[in-house]
Amino acid sequence: MIFEQLSGNLLQGLVLGSVYGMATMGLSLIFGVLQVVNVGHGAFIMVGAFTSLMMFQAAGVPPVLAIPVAFAIGMALGMLFYFGALKPLVSPSGSGIKSLDMRAVGMGAGILVALLVVMRFLSAAFKLHFAITLFVAIIFLYGFLLYIYGGRRQDKAPELATLLVTFSIGVILEESVKQLFTSEARGFNWAIGKLDLGVTVLPYTKLIASFGSLTIAVLLYLWFRKTRAGMAMRSVVEDDVGARVCGVNVDWQYALSFSLGIGLTVTSGVLLTMFIPVGINPYMGGPYTLKSFVIAVLGGLASPYGAFFGGLVFGLVENGSYTLFAQFQGLEPFAMTRFFSFVMLLVILLLRPTGLLKVK
C-alpha cells in the first residue's frame, strides 16, 4: 500500500520535476552569463502560459505547436528588454542617458503626449488595446531619448540596479497582461487521453510536457558543448575579460544569452500549461519565481542543465517526502514537505556549496 503510493507519487514527482527544471534553465543561463538575477522570472513563465492559452482558444492550436511561437516571442522580448533596459547597466561598453537636463525632460514629455494622441487614433482604427499602444509609445520614446542623449558611460551600475530592473520588467509585464486579459483565472482543456500505470494515472499531456523538457535540456547541453557559439558563451561565463581578449564579442553574447534565457523561460510557460492548464492569470508567476531560485541554487546557480537536474531532484523529494510524512497521524504533510525541501537545500549547500553539478 505504502509502496504503491510512494512509487506512484515518485513517478508524478519525476514528471513534475522535469517541468520545474525546464522552468529554471533560463534563470540559470542568465545568471551564469550576465550575473543578473532575473527577479521577474515568473512573469515570463506567465507570458508563455498566456501564449499557449490564446493559441488554443483562438485557433485550437495544441500547446506543443505553441512552443516555437513562445520561444520566438521570448527571444524577441529578451532582446527588447536587454537593449531597452538592461544593457546600460551590465555591459562594460553600455550606453545610457548620460545627463537628463530639462531639455530632455520637456522634449520627452512633449513627444509622449504627441505619441499618445497618435496612438489613441491608431488603437481605435486598428482595434488594438490601448495598453499595447501605450507600451509601444513608451518603448519608442525611450529609444528616441537614448538615441539623442545617449553616450558611453564609464561607471558600472551597482548590482542592486539590475535586480530592480528585472523586478520592474516583471511588474510591467504582469500589469500589461492584466490590462489586456483582466485578472480572472483562465484555463483550457486539451484532452488526449491518459496512461493508467496501476500505481497512478498520467495524462499524455503531462508525459509530452516532460519529454519536451528533457529534449530541450539535451539540445541546450549539446549546443553548449558541441558548437562554437556555445563555446563562446561558455567562455564569457568563465572569464569575460579573457573572452574579450580572445576576440569574443562579449556584448553580443550578453544580449544573446539574455534573450535565449527569456526564450527558454517563456517556452517553459507553455510546457507548464500542458501540465496544469488552469488557473492561468497575470500573477501566476510568483510561486514559480521562488521555486526556480531554490532549484537554481540546488543545481549550481550558473549551470542550466544543472538546473534541470535540480528540478528533477526537487520534484522527487517534494512528492516522495509527502507520502512518507502522510504516514504520521496528525501531521499536515504539505507543510512538512516544504520544511523538508529547505532543510535538504541547506544540507546540500553545506556539503556542496556550488550545487549538485559543479561548474568547472
Add this chain to the structure above:
Amino acid sequence: MKKRGLILLVVPFLAIAFFVAPAHAVDSIVIGHPAALSGSYAKAGEQAVGGVQAAVDWVNSVYGGVNVGGKKVPLVYKYYDCESKKESVTSLLERLITTDKVTVTFAPYSSGLTLAGAPVAEKYGIVYMDHGGASDKIFTQGFEYVVQTIGPGSSYHVGTLEMVKKIAPDVKRVALAYEDSEFARSVMDGAEAKARELGFEVVFKRTYPMKVEDLTPLLSDLKASDPEIVIGGGHFQDGQLFNKQMADLDINVKLLSLIAAATLPAFGEALGDLAEGVMGPSHWEYGVTFSEEGAKAAGMTWIGPSQDEYVALFKKAVGKDMLPDYHAAEASAQVLALVLAVEKSDSVDSDVLRKTLGDLTFMSFYGGWDIDDTGKQIGHSMVNVQWQKGERKIIWPEDAQTAKPVFPKPDFE
C-alpha cells in the same frame, strides 16, 4: 489662563449640545460605510456599494422612507473608499462616526477588514453591520455591536451535506481537503462537525498551502481513502487546479463541491466538460426563487423588492449593465434589516437598535435573516449551485431550485 479660556469656550457648547441633542428629532437615517472601492477587493466593493445604493433607493422611492418618530424619514448613504486597507478602515470609521455623525456603520468587504474596523465601532458603541466578513473568528472576540448578514464560514457546506443526507441516505464516506487559510479552515471545521452530526464518516481530512502549484500527492492519498463525497477548496486558482487534477488522476466520486471557485463563471469557462456536475456553495445567486408568497407560507415578515425589481434597481445604481452577485445582495439585505429594526424599535439609539436586530427575523429576495446572541448570522441558508451542461444551476435548497441536482455526479470523460 489659556486653559481656563478654553474651558470657558467649550462649556457653553457642551451645555447646548446636552440640551439640544435629546430634543433633536430624527430627520434622516445615515449609513456610514468605509467601502473597498479600490485595491484587492475592488470588484466585491463595487458590488457592495451598488447593493447598498439599490436598497436605499428602494426604501426612499418605493417604500416611502423609514417610519420613525411618527414620520417617514429618508435613508442617507455616506461612503468613502478605504482602498482595501486596514489603516484606512479605522480612520474612515472614526471620521464617519465623529464628524459625519452617522446612525449606523457598515463594515467593508472581507473578514480581515471587518475585524480591523470592529474595535472602532465598539469604542463608540455604534452598530457595525457585517455583510462581507464570513470568518467565525469575528464573533469570538466578544464584540457587542457587530451584526452579520453574510453566512458564517462554518455554514458553507452545511446545505451540501444536508442535501446528500436527504437524496442519498446510504452515502457515507466524506473526504475534506481545504486550503490552509483562516476562511477555508473555518469552513472545513464547520463541515466536519456537520458531517459527524449527520452520521457521515470522515475518511480524509487535510489542508494544502495557499498558492499551491500541484495537488497530485494530496489527491493520490485522497483517492486511496476511497471517498464518495469530496468537499473542499479555498480560492479561485486552487479550486480550478483541484478539479483538473481530480480528473487527471481519474478520481470519480458521487459529489464534488468546491468553495469560492465553482460558483464563478470563469470556472466553467476554464474547465469546460470537466466542470460538469461540480457544485459550490454561494450566499446568493441570480435566479433564486425567494418570494413574498414563500415568506407568507413560512410565516415570515417580507420586506424589499422582488428579485427582478432588485436587478433593475442595481443596474440603475451602478450605472451599467452588470448583474448583482452575492456581494451586492448581502449588502442590500443588510439595509433592509436596518430599516425593519429602526421601525420596530422606533428609535435610532445604538443599544436599542442592536437589541432589536437580535430579535429580528425576516425574509427578502436574499433569503432568510436571523442572528444569534453573538451577532452571527444563522437564519440565512446558502444556496448550492451545480454546473449542468455548461451552465450554473441552483439545485439546493429545494425552495430556491432552478434545476434538480444531478446526483451522482457524472464521471470524468
